Amino acid sequence: MRNSFVARHPSVLAFLALLALFTLGVSVLSEGFGIGLISTSFVKTLGKTLCLCLIAVAMDLIWGYCGILSLGHFAFFGLGGYMIGMWLMYERTRLIVEGSLAQGALPPTEQEVVDAIGTQIFGVVGSSDFPLVWAFADSLILQLAMVVLAPGLLALVFGWLAFRSRVTGVYLSILTQAMTLALALYLFQNDSGLRGNNGLSGLQNLPGVEAPQAVISLWFFWASALALGLGYLLAAWIVSGKFGSVIRGIRDNEARVRFLGYSVETYKLAVFTLTACIAGIAGALYYPQAGIVNPAEIAPIASIYLAVWVAIGGRGRLYGAVIGAAFVSLVSSWFTGGQIPDLVLGPLTIKWVDWWTIVLGLSFVLVTLFAPSGIGGLFDLWQGRRPPDRHGADLGPDAGALREREATE
């Protein structure tokens, strides 16, 4: 079954092979295990890019295939990051606190340890008690489960409410954006229980692991590559069968799908929730590499960027989403890194750090207008596949057919 699936979809195999090659190449050139040509910070950038590619695959599934322009998927991404961040922070603080309390004359009680951890973590927001959301923070297994469950549950409840009342199109986009904004604003509050605008920090340190960052960064890089590979395979499998047929039908004409007997709302909810879970996993791998997660990460603009990546890469094809996310986010970090010299045009000096958003916006508009299939569309040109030119009115009845009027005469 698997063999025939890959055989029928050679692009999946090509993608996985390229991903494996890339992972191997980076490992060989890295500081941690290889010859040190690639710095640890760049390995982290590449690892983070792989996570962004994974959420782009999720975005393509929900937008490119199911036709729901969600502008809130970074909320799920951020939630995934928060969930893993809670364990990382708790566990690391516990080790430090226990170490320092062990210096005392009497061995500390369990309550003393917990109180000290609370003071360490929540001191910045003027508190020392553990809020309810941290109930599972001491267990890696439970917190890993939360990486999938928290975004999944939020998506399930939100999606159920939104799809059930048949909110579609731009109204749904606005609603998803409101959701991510509301979540960000809530997390910005100090009493939200997740350290307000400080967010969770120090996530790049794995508690109890002595390995240097050069090695840890590679572990996360591999994990991100694996997650992307598996996520891609899952997405490709989902869209290849009848399920893919139905969700593409929903994208193109959801009323027609309803009259075929498919419960459109249930399908939308399933895809929305699944992609939220994928986004959560991507976030849980991203933020330990970034080192910090804070509410600014789930601001609406992040989800809009996600839509831009997928549009530029080419929606409705999974590799397009990956190309878009990788290309745009890498170019973006290059432009905003301040490495490029300013461009002087007479009285006008173009500072790329500021002008990059304008370049990005312009290319988004140009791609939408002139190349709707995005960068991924280049593969069609290469393979000589062209969409039929559909300008002008519908062809209507062909020449041999009578028109209604003639027929009744």
Add this chain to the structure above:
Amino acid sequence: MSTLLEVSGVSVSFDGFKAINNLSFRIGQAEMRAVIGPNGAGKTTFMDIVTGKTRPDEGRVLWGERSLSLLGLSEAQIARAGIGRKFQKPTVFEDQSVHENLLMALQGPRGPWSVLFYRPNAAHLARVGELAAEIGLGDHLPRKAGELSHGQKQWLEIGMLLAQDPRLLLVDEPAAGMTPEEREHTTAILVEAAKTRAVVVVEHDMEFVRRLNCKVTVLHEGAVLAEGSLDHVTADKRVIDVYLGR
């Protein structure tokens, strides 16, 4: 003959305009019926009510042997209960192949979970091939539906309707834009289908209705004006006034 669908005393109004006014209609298990009427007579709204797209303000819509009310069901549930609909403008999934279109319509479990793990078996593929041959698209299975001509799209939609294997077919102007030969074939398919199931055809074209050779219901201003054989209704003075006389 026992009743399959019974619509009684149904009314619906849009912004004060009564699109359907105390309409009653019934059709048996295996029966062909043509519904005719001038524009705005409520033909499409009638179909919308039966398929669950529009909720009537009053009246009853009962289905099947157990007289199940369709009013509380969603469009998808009604479709699964066995009502198939063909739209006036051919609506097929243009981005997908003829094969995928037919496979999606094919009778089978509709839940996301079973659809996710669905892989077509030999019987299903054979049925798709058979349907494609019946609608003259046997050689076009791998083509995208968007590339088909208008008439072929009409055919594909009829094929999808048959693939659903419904107990009641609601067909809106099936012969629009077809050549005389294609019309004849369409007639044959519908007549054949009506041997085992109920078929309601909404049509403007009197010649086509005559060929269907069935009972005719004339709608006017959202209510039934006359019912009977084509000759009977065309002889009706009121029918001539509102429809045929124009």
